Amino acid sequence: MPKPVHPRASALLPLLLFLLIFLGSGIYYSLSGTDFAFYQIKAPVAILPAIILGLLLAKPSYRENLQTFIDGIGDRNIITMALVFLLAGAFSSVTKAIGGVDATVNMGLSVLPPSLILPGLFVIAAFISTAMGTSMGTIGALVPIALGFAEATGLSIPLAVGAVIGGAMAGDNLSIISDTTIAATRTQGVGMRDKFRLNLIIALPAMLLTLAVLFVVGDAHGAAAVEAYNPWLVLPYLSVLVLALCGLDVMIVLMTGIILSGVTGMLVKPDYALASYGNDIYQGFAGMLEITILSMLIGGLSAIMKQEGGLDWLRERIQALTSRSAGRRSGETGIAGLVSLTNLFVANNTVAIIISGSVAKDLADHYQVDPRRSASLLDIFSCVIQGLIPYGAQILLAGSLAALSPMLLISQVHYCWLLGLMAVLAIAFGLPRLKPTTPAA
Secondary structure: OOOOOOOOHHHHHHHHHHHHHHHHHHHHHHHOOOOOHHHOOOHHHHOHHHHHHHHHHOOOOHHHHHHHHHHHHOOHHHHHHHHHHHHHHHHHHHHHHOOHHHHHHHHHHOOOOHHHHHHHHHHHHHHHHHHHOOHHHHHHHHHHHHHHHHHHHOOOHHHHHHHHHHHHHHHHHHOOOOHHHHHHHHHHOOOHHHHHHHHHHHHHHHHHHHHHHHHHHOOOOOOOOOOOOOHHHHHHHHHHHHHHHOOOOHHHHHHHHHHHHHHHHHHHOOOOOHHHHHHHHHHHHHHOHHHHHHHHHHHHHHHHHHHOOHHHHHHHHHHHHOHHHOOHHHHHHHHHHHHHHHHHHHOOHHHHHHHHHHHHHHHHHHOOOOHHHHHHHHHHHHHHHHOOOOOOHHHHHHHHHHOOOHHHHHOOOHHHHHHHHHHHHHHHHOOOOOOOOOOOO
């Protein structure tokens, strides 16, 4: 592979073209009144012109550039992420098909007194999202329930929906099997359990403050009916959560969850056969196809941009902006700003982490930032931005299900605002203090 050239801004043009196509199309369809405007042109399609531009702009020959692109796609971290994405999709698909989502929701709701409906919705959403590793699935399952509670008890609908979104983003940020955690830990070279522990220390105060806020603003006067549920269907979620927290490899955890879900479904539901099980696994694979393909293509494009000095130029610019107070705080501020800005453009927290990951790793190395902190900050700030932008998938989905304007929901997602505040304080005061550790491979 050719040696990298001097840092130059022009090497970033392919990424800017991708953002221009993706963001520009979203603005166009939004102005046209199209639902889910920022998802009309899929990101894996929007990136194709950027790849072509990257191959043409790079200095070596076309064949050498193409080989660099293929090597980037085949990077160990990219392939690992792709495999975990597929397994996570299969687990979510199977557990949803056997009724695990409904059972988990109803189990939680059955123990909620009226005064704790909003805090309860937040906790249930956080638990399900942590176990499932997906905020979208959680929002899709819980927003209809939140609407029912709000209508039955007189609660504010935006508040109820905002509690669900906040809880879903909390779980997405903390979950060991979420794609954001996978991307953040792999790009920074740390263990998922180590990132989880640090992440939880920063997020826990935000969660407690959110519960306090929701308890104060909630004003329920009644209770809604809860459907009967089979507690055995909750077992796959609990097992995955426990195994993941025990430190087992994420692939083993997910494979165990998929097998346990299938067996539970066939034992509990007479009409759930082996053929249905296999089809649900495949549907889970299909549901993760977009992010898997995009991760691979971005890996290839990033390899070209890195070879041409684009990522070095970006790192130098960020370093220059923080050079007045060079040190840990400057590096962490640069990492937080980088992933936040990227997420504003791509409206996808996983993609933002993938795009920012290698530059964040360089910044962490340069400013001697513990990789556990860089992984946590990548995940935290990407989830904060993702949970607040009105054109993000989470708020769009919740707004659509609840027939609410996405702009109305932004101020109601209390958790994301408080998590951002806690993360800023963590950067400012260097908390929590960490003991040195050997980064995971």
